[in-house]
Amino acid sequence: xxxxxxxxxxxxALPTVKLDxxxxxxLPVLALAALPLVGSVSxxxxxxxxxxxxxxxxFIMASGLTLVFGLxxxxxxxxxxxxxxxxxxxxxxxxxxxxxxxxxxxxxxxxAVVPAMLLAMAVTGALGLVFERVIIRPVYxxxxxxxxxxxxxxxxxxELIKAIWGPQALPLPLPAxxxxxxxxxxxxxxxxxxxxxxxxxxxxxxxxWVLARTKxxxxxxxxxxxxxxxESLGYRIRRLFVGVFAAGSALAGLxxxxxxxxxxxxxxxxxxxxxxxxxxxxxxxxLGSVGGCFIGALLLGxxxxxxxxxxxxxxxxxxxxxxxxxxxxxxxxxxxxxxR
Numbered sequence: 001x002x003x004x005x006x007x008x009x010x011x012x013a014l015p016t017v018k019l020d021x022x023x024x025x026x027l028p029v030l031a032l033a034a035l036p037l038v039g040s041v042s043x044x045x046x047x048x049x050x051x052x053x054x055x056x057x058x059f060i061m062a063s064g065l066t067l068v069f070g071l072x073x074x075x076x077x078x079x080x081x082x083x084x085x086x087x088x089x090x091x092x093x094x095x096x097x098x099x100x101x102x103x104x105x106x107x108x109x110x111x112a113v114v115p116a117m118l119l120a121m122a123v124t125g126a127l128g129l130v131f132e133r134v135i136i137r138p139v140y141x142x143x144x145x146x147x148x149x150x151x152x153x154x155x156x157x158x159e160l161i162k163a164i165w166g167p168q169a170l171p172l173p174l175p176a177x178x179x180x181x182x183x184x185x186x187x188x189x190x191x192x193x194x195x196x197x198x199x200x201x202x203x204x205x206x207x208x209w210v211l212a213r214t215k216x217x218x219x220x221x222x223x224x225x226x227x228x229x230x231e232s233l234g235y236r237i238r239r240l241f242v243g244v245f246a247a248g249s250a251l252a253g254l255x256x257x258x259x260x261x262x263x264x265x266x267x268x269x270x271x272x273x274x275x276x277x278x279x280x281x282x283x284x285x286x287l288g289s290v291g292g293c294f295i296g297a298l299l300l301g302x303x304x305x306x307x308x309x310x311x312x313x314x315x316x317x318x319x320x321x322x323x324x325x326x327x328x329x330x331x332x333x334x335x336x337x338x339x340r
Contacts, residue, residue: 023295023334030299034306045187047305053193055301056200057262061255062278062293063207064248070288070337071223072241074136075143078150079278080271081157082128082249086120086256087266088161091170093119101175109175120253128249132242154272162268169267172260196258203251204294211290220244280319284326286333295334296326 031048038044065079094101097112135153139145174192181188211217223230223237231237259274260266281300285292303322308315326334 020335023292023330026334027295027298027302030302030306034302034310037310038306042185042187043309045184046189047309048302049189049193049197051302051305052298053190053196053200053301054262054304055298056196057255057258058274058277058281058301059200059294059297060203060258061252061274062281062297063203063290064251065278066282066285066288066290066293067220067244068248069282070290071220071227071244072136072140073143074140074146074150075279076136076150077147077275078131078135078153078157079248079252080273080275081154081161082124082252082271083256083259083274084158084161084266084268084271085127086124086253087172087260087270088165088170088268089120089123089253090116090257090260091165091172091266094172094175101173104176106177109177113175113178117254117257120257121250124253124256125246125250128246129242131249132245136245154275158268158272165268167268169265172264172266174261174264178261192261196262199258203254204290207290216240277319280323284323284333286336288337289333289335292333292335299326 034047035041035044038047061079061083065076068074068076068079093116094112097116100108100112103109131153135149136146139149178192178195181190182194183189209217211221219230219235219237219240223240227237256271259270263270277300281296282293283296284299285294285296300319300322303318304315307318314321330336
């Protein structure tokens with residue numbers, strides 16, 4: 001999951017693994033470096049929470065993609081179609097529950113949003129199973145064909161979405177209790193951004209627990225490091241592949257709902273547009289590393305908001321610049337996966 005160094009004691013005890021904490025320091029260093037440039041503490045707090053919220057949503061969408069690559073060696077360029085589908089399913093569900101979303105009661109808002117998220121995850125997870133079986137499985141081990149066929153799958157999926165919902169942009173307004181801001185001193189922080197930060201942290205905690213504390217997580221991490229070894233022990237790694245792909249697709253669907261609410265507008269191209277950010281994030285973090293993906297997503301979100309405030313013209317390519325700087329420092333990403 002992350003880069004580490006192993007130290008073997010002279011006494012012959014079990015080796016200890018030391019986590020590389022240097023990449024983690026990038027987040028506070030970046031935030032503190034931006035404070036004097038922004039000038040106003042209240043503006044800095046607002047921008048920081050906006051960047052964290054953006055980063056958390058990107059992490060939700062990218063985590064499945066980096067897991068799929070780490071375990072399956074598949075760069076799925078069709079990942080964006082699951083994001084788009086999740087967003088449009090939210091448009092349908094929340095549109096039919098307009099009476100609940102316009103209510104000022106939080107419980108009614110949640111009664112509309114939570115089913116929309118669960119439906120998006122269920123549908124995109126099921127579609128992921130079909131996508132893996134029909135499109136990706138025939139081209140395992142063939143990177144060029146994977147890129148071409150998954151891009152083709154995304155184009156077909158995008159056109160099917162247009163056929164169902166139409167090619168026009170559709171509104172996805174926030175539920176009433178999610179709107180507005182909370183005051184933190186003199187800083188105004190949007191409620192939805194706080195919700196996005198909390199949900200992103202929760203998903204990261206669950207993924208970390210699964211990968212670090214469960215047998216399934218152990219097999220996933222072992223499969224990332226050495227697939228042949230796991231298969232030689234008698235485990236059916238193929239089934240694990242399918243499960244991870246479905247879970248990654250479901251997370252993309254959830255991320256699509258979150259991103260659609262973040263933008264408050266949904267278009268059939270939303271997944272293709274976000275795909276670029278996702279690949280930048282997993283490259284920055286280290287292909288196959290969930291921890292690196294998490295830090296990379298937060299870095300991208302913070303940089304996008306700080307630079308957008310300080311130098312709007314530079315913001316157009318700030319994500320590419322961030323990737324160049326990180327790869328100049330660590331060519332394999334923040335937490336490169338061993339043996340990759």
